[in-house]
Amino acid sequence: MEKVYRAQPGDRPLDYPSLDVPFYKNATHAPEAEAAEKLASDPVVVVAASHIVAACGQLAASVHRPFFSLVEGAKAEHVTACLQYLEASNTVEILRAAGPEGMHVDDIAHRIGELSEANDASARVDGSKLSHILRLLATYHWLREVRPDVFANNRLSALVDSGKTPEELRAAPEKKYDGTDGLAAFVAMCGDEFFKSSAYMADALLPWTERATSLRKLSNKDGAGATSLTVREPKYETPFSFAFRTELGYFDWMELPENKGRLAEFGRAMTGARLWEVAENVVDSAAFPWNELPKDSVVIDVGGGVGSTSVVLANAYPHLRFVVEDRKQVVDIAPSIWGSTQHAELLASGRVSYLAQDFFQPQPPHIDIAGVGTVSFPSVYLVRGCTHNWPDRDVQRMLRLLRDSAGPTTKLLLVEVILPLACYDDTELEDAGAAPPLPGAERTLAPAGSPLLANLGKAHASEYLLDISMMAVLNAKERTLRELSTLALSAGWKVSRVTRAQGSLWAYTTAEPA
Numbered sequence: 354m355e356k357v358y359r360a361q362p363g364d365r366p367l368d369y370p371s372l373d374v375p376f377y378k379n380a381t382h383a384p385e386a387e388a389a390e391k392l393a394s395d396p397v398v399v400v401a402a403s404h405i406v407a408a409c410g411q412l413a414a415s416v417h418r419p420f421f422s423l424v425e426g427a428k429a430e431h432v433t434a435c436l437q438y439l440e441a442s443n444t445v446e447i448l449r450a451a452g453p454e455g456m457h458v459d460d461i462a463h464r465i466g467e468l469s470e471a472n473d474a475s476a477r478v479d480g481s482k483l484s485h486i487l488r489l490l491a492t493y494h495w496l497r498e499v500r501p502d503v504f505a506n507n508r509l510s511a512l513v514d515s516g517k518t519p520e521e522l523r524a525a526p527e528k529k530y531d532g533t534d535g536l537a538a539f540v541a542m543c544g545d546e547f548f549k550s551s552a553y554m555a556d557a558l559l560p561w562t563e564r565a566t567s568l569r570k571l572s573n574k575d576g577a578g579a580t581s582l583t584v585r586e587p588k589y590e591t592p593f594s595f596a597f598r599t600e601l602g603y604f605d606w607m608e609l610p611e612n613k614g615r616l617a618e619f620g621r622a623m624t625g626a627r628l629w630e631v632a633e634n635v636v637d638s639a640a641f642p643w644n645e646l647p648k649d650s651v652v653i654d655v656g657g658g659v660g661s662t663s664v665v666l667a668n669a670y671p672h673l674r675f676v677v678e679d680r681k682q683v684v685d686i687a688p689s690i691w692g693s694t695q696h697a698e699l700l701a702s703g704r705v706s707y708l709a710q711d712f713f714q715p716q717p718p719h720i721d722i723a724g725v726g727t728v729s730f731p732s733v734y735l736v737r738g739c740t741h742n743w744p745d746r747d748v749q750r751m752l753r754l755l756r757d758s759a760g761p762t763t764k765l766l767l768v769e770v771i772l773p774l775a776c777y778d779d780t781e782l783e784d785a786g787a788a789p790p791l792p793g794a795e796r797t798l799a800p801a802g803s804p805l806l807a808n809l810g811k812a813h814a815s816e817y818l819l820d821i822s823m824m825a826v827l828n829a830k831e832r833t834l835r836e837l838s839t840l841a842l843s844a845g846w847k848v849s850r851v852t853r854a855q856g857s858l859w860a861y862t863t864a865e866p867a
């Protein structure tokens with residue numbers, strides 16, 4: 354990292370951004386601060402950083418007194434809860450306005466009450482409690498305690514900043530997430546649906562245990578308002594349904610009128626989730642040899658949302674045609690998302706078009722492409738971010754329907770996290786249809802001869818956390834390469850190649866008709 358930073362031209366050597374200094378996304382920064390932040394995404398820096406994080410995590414686990422590690426793990430929920438509080442109370446925006454000197458907890462508490470919608474006695478915040486919440490966060494480097502009971506933002510808390518001023522938040526609290534990068538909404542969503550669902554994981558997955566049984570009885574009484582034990586026991590199939598006392602799936606539940614705010618927040622939070630893997634990475638010809646596809650080849654972007662991936666690809670590869678398929682309510686509004694200027698030529702020429710198509714229904718028998726004519730099957734089915742949020746049986750159905758309408762040369766490109774094992778992977782995938790060695794499949798992410806965990810442990814913890822979120826809320830999962838290959842094979846697709854973007858667990862997995 355030092356080599357990369359020192360190699361930059363300029364009078365003074367650049368330094369890696371300091372943890373103590375907030376980098377607000379919508380602020381104007383000194384050119385050096387801008388350059389230093391940008392360099393943090395340099396591939397060499399990213400790889401070095403992941404080795405450092407993996408090593409620090411492993412060292413902490415090695416030398417910390419095991420009982421303290423146990424308490425930290427068993428009580429980790431408090432970090433989530435305090436982060437949720439930090440966001441919900443608008444403390445980050447209040448501290449941004451206070452500047453680097455920070456603000457005393459009593460003043461922060463007063464400001465929180467002032468910004469509240471209620472703005473009456475019910476919105477009074479107890480500064481003596483607030484100081485403890487902020488101190489836990491400061492202990493985890495989420496803030497700084499600059500003097501006793503005086504707190505200031507740092508590089509991490511600045512991530513949760515909505516960019517709105519306290520005055521804007523007071524005037525229009527419902528607009529907090531509008532026009533933001535979605536990270537504040539992401540924290541709000543994680544602290545609510547995901548956090549609460551996770552709390553019920555053991556109860557939902559081990560339903561015969563005494564605690565789970567007694568909980569179901571309690572929730573039966575509460576939920577149905579009945580006291581008789583003859584009332585039907587509710588069918589809670591996921592930790593989420595247990596937590597929210599609903600038999601609806603997550604997305605159906607979100608459509609309830611009382612969840613209007615949550616649904617809007619979800620949309621914003623998904624913008625934040627973009628930081629896991631930007632759509633632009635798909636352009637790399639190492640991810641998929643787009644440049645080798647013949648002119649006017651058709652790519653179907655299955656569950657393509659508003660077409661964020663297709664427009665990036667269409668701009669990079671003008672010889673290709675893209676059809677974005679999604680639910681009717683999404684494709685109906687998709688073109689308007691881009692306004693009248695963004696990607697206007699792509700949409701007007703039909704190089705990118707939209708089709709309302711349920712991915713659990715058969716594909717249309719042929720595709721009409723403006724200026725090209727009727728095509729019986731596409732060159733590529735691109736499926737990005739659409740398998741990790743469905744259980745195996747649904748993904749199998751989705752991929753089988755694509756296989757049924759694929760031609761002999763059609764490729765399937767799955768863009769999803771592929772979870773490495775936490776040990777050296779010495780398995781082969783022949784039984785999952787892939788002849789060894791599968792191009793691009795790695796056995797470890799750790800540098801040769803290093804004692805680090807094969808998946809770089811803490812460096813990639815965020816994707817393993819996402820995996821359990823999928824399980825808790827949607828009965829779904831992030832998959833290992835073996836799981837994804839086996840699932841694809843069960844739907845008639847044979848995995849032939851896999852690549853990763855550097856420093857990311859997102860993978861580009863190509864499969865061909867088996």
Ligand SMILES: C[S@@+](CC[C@H](N)C(=O)[O-])C[C@H]1O[C@@H](n2cnc3c(N)ncnc32)[C@H](O)[C@@H]1O
Pocket residue numbers: 655656657658659661662678679680683710711712713736737738739
């Ligand atoms: C996580 S998003 C991924 C969007 C896009 N592929 C991307 O990478 O940004 C999942 C997409 O699946 C779509 N979807 C959900 N159920 C669907 C269905 N039954 N048929 C078609 N699309 C569906 C959603 O509307 C959403 O756009």
